[in-house]
Amino acid sequence: xxxxxxxxxxxxxxxxxxxxxxxxxxxxGLTFGVIPGxxxxxxxxxxxxxxxxxxxxxxxxLAGGVMGATSFGGSISAILxxxxxxxxxxxxxxxxxxxxxxxxxxxxxxASATSSALGGLIGLFTLLxxxxxxxxxxxxxxxxxxxxxxxxGLAAIAVSVxxxxxxxxxxxxxxxxxxxxxxxxxxxxxxFTGGIDYLWDGIPLVPALTGxxxxxxxIELALKGGSVADEASRLEAAKMKISGVGEGIFAVFRxxxxxxxxxxxxxxxxxIPGxxxxxxxxLSYSSTAQTAKDRxxxxxxxxxxxxxxESANNAKDGGSLIPTVAFGIPGSAETAIFLGILVLHGIExxxxxxxxxxKEIYGLIVALTASAVGASILGLIFARLLVxxxxxxxxxxxxxxxxxxxxxxYVLEGRMADVLCALxxxxxxxxxxxxxxxxxxxxxxxxxxxxxxxxxHQVRLISDGQVVEYMLSRPVSVLLILATVVTFFLPAMRKxxxxxxxxxxx
Amino acid sequence: MKNILATGIAAVALVTGGAAMAEYPVDNxxxxxxxxxxxxxxxxxxxxxxxxxxxxxxxxxxxxxxSGAGGSRGGQAVHRADADxxxxxxxxxxxxxxxxxxxxxxxxxxxxxxxxxxxxVARYGLAVAANSDINSVEDLCSKGSPAKLxxxxxxxxxxxxxxxxxxIMGCDIVDVTGYSGSNDAMIxxxxxxxxxxxxxxxxxxxxxxxxxxxxxKLILTLTEDEVVPGVPTVADIGHPELAKFTLNRVIxxxxxxxxxVVAAIENGLRAASESDAVTSWADGAGVxxxxxxxxxxxxxMDDLATFYQEYKDLAAAPE
Numbered sequence: 001x002x003x004x005x006x007x008x009x010x011x012x013x014x015x016x017x018x019x020x021x022x023x024x025x026x027x028x029g030l031t032f033g034v035i036p037g038x039x040x041x042x043x044x045x046x047x048x049x050x051x052x053x054x055x056x057x058x059x060x061x062l063a064g065g066v067m068g069a070t071s072f073g074g075s076i077s078a079i080l081x082x083x084x085x086x087x088x089x090x091x092x093x094x095x096x097x098x099x100x101x102x103x104x105x106x107x108x109x110x111a112s113a114t115s116s117a118l119g120g121l122i123g124l125f126t127l128l129x130x131x132x133x134x135x136x137x138x139x140x141x142x143x144x145x146x147x148x149x150x151x152x153g154l155a156a157i158a159v160s161v162x163x164x165x166x167x168x169x170x171x172x173x174x175x176x177x178x179x180x181x182x183x184x185x186x187x188x189x190x191x192f193t194g195g196i197d198y199l200w201d202g203i204p205l206v207p208a209l210t211g212x213x214x215x216x217x218x219i220e221l222a223l224k225g226g227s228v229a230d231e232a233s234r235l236e237a238a239k240m241k242i243s244g245v246g247e248g249i250f251a252v253f254r255x256x257x258x259x260x261x262x263x264x265x266x267x268x269x270x271x272i273p274g275x276x277x278x279x280x281x282x283l284s285y286s287s288t289a290q291t292a293k294d295r296x297x298x299x300x301x302x303x304x305x306x307x308x309x310e311s312a313n314n315a316k317d318g319g320s321l322i323p324t325v326a327f328g329i330p331g332s333a334e335t336a337i338f339l340g341i342l343v344l345h346g347i348e349x350x351x352x353x354x355x356x357x358x359k360e361i362y363g364l365i366v367a368l369t370a371s372a373v374g375a376s377i378l379g380l381i382f383a384r385l386l387v388x389x390x391x392x393x394x395x396x397x398x399x400x401x402x403x404x405x406x407x408x409x410y411v412l413e414g415r416m417a418d419v420l421c422a423l424x425x426x427x428x429x430x431x432x433x434x435x436x437x438x439x440x441x442x443x444x445x446x447x448x449x450x451x452x453x454x455x456x457h458q459v460r461l462i463s464d465g466q467v468v469e470y471m472l473s474r475p476v477s478v479l480l481i482l483a484t485v486v487t488f489f490l491p492a493m494r495k496x497x498x499x500x501x502x503x504x505x506x
Numbered sequence: 507m508k509n510i511l512a513t514g515i516a517a518v519a520l521v522t523g524g525a526a527m528a529e530y531p532v533d534n535x536x537x538x539x540x541x542x543x544x545x546x547x548x549x550x551x552x553x554x555x556x557x558x559x560x561x562x563x564x565x566x567x568x569x570x571x572x573s574g575a576g577g578s579r580g581g582q583a584v585h586r587a588d589a590d591x592x593x594x595x596x597x598x599x600x601x602x603x604x605x606x607x608x609x610x611x612x613x614x615x616x617x618x619x620x621x622x623x624x625x626x627v628a629r630y631g632l633a634v635a636a637n638s639d640i641n642s643v644e645d646l647c648s649k650g651s652p653a654k655l656x657x658x659x660x661x662x663x664x665x666x667x668x669x670x671x672x673x674i675m676g677c678d679i680v681d682v683t684g685y686s687g688s689n690d691a692m693i694x695x696x697x698x699x700x701x702x703x704x705x706x707x708x709x710x711x712x713x714x715x716x717x718x719x720x721x722x723k724l725i726l727t728l729t730e731d732e733v734v735p736g737v738p739t740v741a742d743i744g745h746p747e748l749a750k751f752t753l754n755r756v757i758x759x760x761x762x763x764x765x766x767v768v769a770a771i772e773n774g775l776r777a778a779s780e781s782d783a784v785t786s787w788a789d790g791a792g793v794x795x796x797x798x799x800x801x802x803x804x805x806x807m808d809d810l811a812t813f814y815q816e817y818k819d820l821a822a823a824p825e
Contacts, residue, residue: 048544049569052553139697183576183659189823197613200575274686328712329689343550346790350712351719413543413573454684461682462654462699 009362021058025065026374033073036214037405039086040070044337056345057363064367069375071313072116079108080389083217087209088277088313091285095305105387110248112310113376119311120372122263123318134326143458148480150452155487160286167437175442179449198417207409207422214405215426221394245383251303258304259311266312270319277316284312328353531565539595541580543573558778578612585614589760591767599754607814608822620763621804623775627796628706628753630728647677654700656691657683660823667751668704673820696721708792772800
């Protein structure tokens with residue numbers, strides 16, 4: 001039954017009209033992905049009124065095209081400008097940007113394109129495997145598991161800031177402080193609002209992230225001057241004629257375990273509503289960096305540091321459809337808008353969405369797959385051209401990026417206060433760069449803080465105050481507790497082994 | 507030269523003045539403010555009504571999302587606009603009523619809004635997991651420990667409804683709030699994390715055996731008349747006053763709108779709500795249309811304010 005529909009949907013997409021919508025979606029997604037501040041959510045939100053007049057299936061192709069293409073688009077700016085195009089690409093800057101500075105931007109983009117396409121394919125393949133058990137997967141994640149997952153995420157931050165533990169913790173605490181601003185999700189009381197209405201809904205994610213990543217980086221570039229790629233590598237790259245794209249593709253196949261792990265992490269995190277791509281990409285990056293043999297080279301231009309977050313980032317789209325096929329609920333901000341488009345077409349998403357709207361769901365799956373692959377192929381074709389951005393004088397790059405990203409922030413909700421918020425966060429981000437505090441630590445804490453607080457209160461009420469007993473009685477919770485313990489003690493154990501080895505060697 | 511200019515200005519003033527006095531709406535767009543982001547329930551209903559309203563009124567209707575501060579930012583924008591009928595908005599009722607009663611400053615007073623119409627109404631039901639031993643409110647309230655219910659925010663209408671109705675019934679409960687949407691709150695019941703939930707019947711339907719997946723069991727509807735065969739109503743259990751809890755999609759405008767303008771928009775909205783496009787969409791999407799005109803809507807708003815004032819203490823979010 002499912003396979004037939006899937007094949008039908010794949011064939012239907014070859015119709016001229018449908019293909020045009022898909023292609024339009026891919027181009028739009030790439031563009032919105034590349035421009036910092038604009039992302040998949042913004043693109044889809046702007047598309048809602050447009051899809052009103054389309055047939056439901058064409059609307060799905062358009063939406064799928066956008067969803068599949070944004071994350072790869074975002075990696076391009078992460079690699080070339082150290083400015084993630086969308087928040088989930090933040091982890092890609094760690095190793096992508098050092099590669100670009102070494103004149104190896106082609107290698108990084110090649111790897112990012114390939115791992116995005118393959119990650120997307122693996123994610124959707126996993127989704128198809130999961131469809132029969134999707135209900136069980138969703139039902140086994142309750143408040144207790146949500147809480148423990150956020151703790152696992154916070155633990156991963158703590159161990160990932162090697163050598164800068166205190167700075168990392170300061171940044172994470174600042175992130176939590178920002179997360180707790182506004183109405184408490186649990187009982188609705190407002191906090192830290194200082195009488196400003198704007199803060200009732202908390203600090204909005206998109207303006208904050210645009211400020212922290214894009215604006216701050218532009219301040220840094222503007223003050224430094226020159227161009228992104230340093231002089232020596234520019235001369236070298238000129239001689240080498242920006243090759244490396246092909247090498248980047250092969251690097252992904254050589255590092256297939258990294259790709260596979262990233263895709264699995266992406267799918268699983270994607271399946272859990274509320275966590276999103278930023279957390280998925282970060283967890284994939286940090287687990288790869290923690291367990292790799294050559295972990296000293298991470299952060300200095302290790303290609304695995306590009307493959308890990310980008311594969312997770314694209315796989316999460318497949319995963320975020322697991323709650324959708326099981327219960328008709330969104331697994332991510334993008335799927336939420338996608339379900340909104342269905343409602344606009346008079347389709348009520350619910351637990352039987354896969355039975356009643358098989359065509360639309362499989363249409364979206366096919367569109368997502370085609371888009372992830374299509375965007376990457378486009379990216380590979382234009383990679384050589386894109387790399388030239390790193391050679392452009394920053395006096396041209398900075399005004400363009402700042403204008404585009406602030407426009408994006410404004411467009412999303414039409415609020416000037418959001419622009420101000422992005423600017424303030426940009427200054428904060430610049431100070432953090434200047435004084436060497438990790439920004440991603442702040443962002444992960446910001447994303448997780450609210451969910452952690454709310455789910456903890458829920459567990460407390462649900463378990464009648466017996467939080468620990470309740471958690472220990474749930475198998476998935478126990479697994480997550482174990483994972484957290486391992487995350488914490490892995491670095492310590494490694495150090496211990498190193499001591500022993502050097503001890504016997506002497 | 508000066509004379510010509512003055513005559514010109516006078517002529518323009520005469521023309522525009524005359525047009526304003528003539529039939530509303532003239533060649534001007536009507537801005538329809540939605541106080542939430544695109545894709546949600548309020549956004550969808552406005553966008554569904556907009557084309558039919560355009561046809562009925564003969565002018566362009568532009569939906570505009572002004573989200574923030576729990577829906578009050580959009581309400582403020584409408585409040586500040588000129589009362590000429592070219593700016594109207596949709597309101598979250600009784601959410602805003604409850605906020606006002608519990609003393610939250612929303613930047614505008616609901617009593618000053620010019621009420622135009624009510625587009626849709628959602629009635630609440632109480633559901634438990636399909637495989638649960640609980641079959642009635644009595645079972646739920648006598649299970650030994652306080653029953654646990656699931657909700658989104660503590661200031662959400664469903665949560666306020668839950669606290670007030672169980673308070674009136676004299677039944678001790680724990681309302682577990684913080685779920686990200688009403689679907690998540692219903693899934694918490696299916697997974698057994700909580701015992702029950704109060705949600706609009708139209709949202710519960712897709713999980714019921716008769717009309718959906720069969721994961722949930724409806725044990726009470728907050729209505730006076732039977733809406734689902736075989737399921738008792740609040741009137742049956744002796745609390746007909748609980749039928750007052752509904753979720754409304756109310757349309758209003760800035761304070762002091764002229765009566766003829768209100769009537770024109772009211773008629774436009776009525777025609778739109780009877781149009782094929784809107785009715786067939788509502789059928790598919792499970793939206794219960796319940797059109798009310800301006801007078802009726804204003805009366806309902808007064809009524810609600812008094813009602814929630816009475817249960818102000820129960821309505822306030824717990825510490």
